[in-house]
Amino acid sequence: MQVSQMAEHLIGSEIIKLAGEINQKIKAGAKIYNFTIGDFDPAVFPIPQALTQGIQEAYAAGHTNYPAANGLAELREAVSVFMKSYGGLDYSPEDYLIAGGARPLIYAIYQTLLDPGDKVIYPVPSWNNNHYCHLSRAQGIELQVDAEHNFMPTAEMIAAHLEEATLVAVCSPLNPTGTVFERAELEKICDLILAENERRGNDQKPVYLMYDQIYWMLTFGNTTHVDPVSLRPAMRAYTIYVDGLSKAFAATGVRIGWSFGPSHIIDKMKSILGHVGAWAPKAEQVATARFLGNKPAVDAYLHQFKSDIYQRLEGFYTGMMRLKAAGYPVDCIHPQAAIYLTIRLALHGKTTPKGQVLNSTRDITAYVLEAAGLAVVPFYAFGASIDSSWYRLSVGTCRAEEVPQAIESLEKALKELR
Numbered sequence: 001m002q003v004s005q006m007a008e009h010l011i012g013s014e015i016i017k018l019a020g021e022i023n024q025k026i027k028a029g030a031k032i033y034n035f036t037i038g039d040f041d042p043a044v045f046p047i048p049q050a051l052t053q054g055i056q057e058a059y060a061a062g063h064t065n066y067p068a069a070n071g072l073a074e075l076r077e078a079v080s081v082f083m084k085s086y087g088g089l090d091y092s093p094e095d096y097l098i099a100g101g102a103r104p105l106i107y108a109i110y111q112t113l114l115d116p117g118d119k120v121i122y123p124v125p126s127w128n129n130n131h132y133c134h135l136s137r138a139q140g141i142e143l144q145v146d147a148e149h150n151f152m153p154t155a156e157m158i159a160a161h162l163e164e165a166t167l168v169a170v171c172s173p174l175n176p177t178g179t180v181f182e183r184a185e186l187e188k189i190c191d192l193i194l195a196e197n198e199r200r201g202n203d204q205k206p207v208y209l210m211y212d213q214i215y216w217m218l219t220f221g222n223t224t225h226v227d228p229v230s231l232r233p234a235m236r237a238y239t240i241y242v243d244g245l246s247k248a249f250a251a252t253g254v255r256i257g258w259s260f261g262p263s264h265i266i267d268k269m270k271s272i273l274g275h276v277g278a279w280a281p282k283a284e285q286v287a288t289a290r291f292l293g294n295k296p297a298v299d300a301y302l303h304q305f306k307s308d309i310y311q312r313l314e315g316f317y318t319g320m321m322r323l324k325a326a327g328y329p330v331d332c333i334h335p336q337a338a339i340y341l342t343i344r345l346a347l348h349g350k351t352t353p354k355g356q357v358l359n360s361t362r363d364i365t366a367y368v369l370e371a372a373g374l375a376v377v378p379f380y381a382f383g384a385s386i387d388s389s390w391y392r393l394s395v396g397t398c399r400a401e402e403v404p405q406a407i408e409s410l411e412k413a414l415k416e417l418r
Helices: 012-028 049-060 073-087 103-111 129-135 154-161 183-200 233-239 263-276 282-294 295-325 361-372 402-415
Strands: 095-100 120-122 139-144 169-173 210-212 239-244 257-260 330-332 340-345 388-395
Touching: 012 361, 049 120, 049 282, 073 095, 073 282, 095 103, 095 263, 095 361, 103 129, 103 169, 103 210, 103 239, 103 257, 103 263, 120 129, 129 139, 154 183, 154 388, 169 183, 169 361, 233 239, 239 361, 257 263, 282 295, 295 402, 361 402
Parallel strands: 120 139, 120 169, 169 210, 210 239
Antiparallel strands: 095 257, 239 257, 330 340, 340 388
């Protein structure tokens, strides 16, 4: 029996494939520094205690039935106040949609805005836009971004394709790079979208901007998060935000995400997710509403959490730059945001002690896993060129003492190459 063309040609996750190889090695007793997963080890980074207690109390109180399709009213109110207070974005609770994490919301945005064959502009590397295009039968227009621009798309890149697009899908801070939009560049992108929609008038479907800012609260040093509507209020008509609890509060398994934007789009997304049943659990919604209203608990958690994440990112950056200064063919972008560090392992053409030539990025990935026990994700898993020498290193499961250990292990593996 045949399946649909969509299902037949759906591509599996490169990260899951790599995770399978890593787990086999761990089961065999290998010491692996597993920095592949964009998740948190609860033993290292637990969710806020106030949130844990709130979830337990909500279950004990019997909040186990269906929630409202667009999210509990008290949670939408709490998120609205939270986003205005912390992010400066003033949206009504009715402009919010709560779902079981950010993924269903992104899916709903694609399904709401795109007809089969419509075109989506997105940068590569980026997380899962290629798969969402496939699921919605849209056509992806991939912008190959590079280290020169901190792996963020530029207005010039987008301008070349904007007239044919229905959606521009971006993420800042970006998964997998942990880099962010600079204010001036995002202003230029917003101006392009506004001008294009003025050109289209009422005769064509507008071009919309999906702005995934799920990591926005995790910025470090002098890095500042910027967003479209704050920069250009007219973008309110065309911007759909994706956000949630999962990254800023290490709560990936709690499954509380929210989207907000033009009410007519949010209403259609609500209908789609209502049929899918992608609601966030009711007890978690009750607890999140209470937690977000507890400003002292929110602030205390973020202060410690951000400090611990940055300590690890900065430690890896310092270690990688030391290796670079010692002459090894590696590089690194200084941490800006999120839980990711962009590192480079430019080992193509090197020969291992066993005489194997590292001809491909896959060869390099396998070598550093085998020789250094270092597991990181190549950017080709996020749509970049198969030959890219850049990688994502995630610190969500990293213990502080593992940072110098992993760098030392990598250095030993690099020394053995010729």
